[in-house]
Amino acid sequence: MKILRWLFALVMLIATTEAMAAGHSVDVYYGYNGDSRNIATFNLKIMMPSAVYVGEYKSSQWLMTGEILQNVSWSGPPPAPSVKLIGYHQNINKASCPGLPSGWNCGYYTFEVIVSAEIESYFSCPWLV
Secondary structure, three states: OHHHHHHHHHHHHHHHHHOOEEEEEEEEEEEEOOOOOOEEEEEEEEEOOOOEEEEEEEEEEEOOOOOEOEEEEEOOOOOOOEEEEEEEEEEEOHHHOOOOOOOOEEEEEEEEEEEEHHHHOOOOOOOEO
């Protein structure tokens, strides 16, 4: 019985640790002509009733699934949120990217914006990514 109690405590500890970082998924549509493998810059704004925080992130080289972008600047309280590429799709319907020149294609990246528990307390609800 003691083993079950310890296992339950361990599972609760792991669940609590996982909840200390809040992740928010964001789709970013883009147009490209030719090779879409290049260094990307991603600008992030977190808007709240009390303030707007701005961050700039860039990829180290070509964007790959699972890559965490490098933080270049962050105007909010430390630590800066992490931005991770969790997926991408190319050659989607051009109606999703209005205004593209002829010959260009449309795609989108799916980023996960991860905010640590320390900074989450500064972000009073509601807030938008």
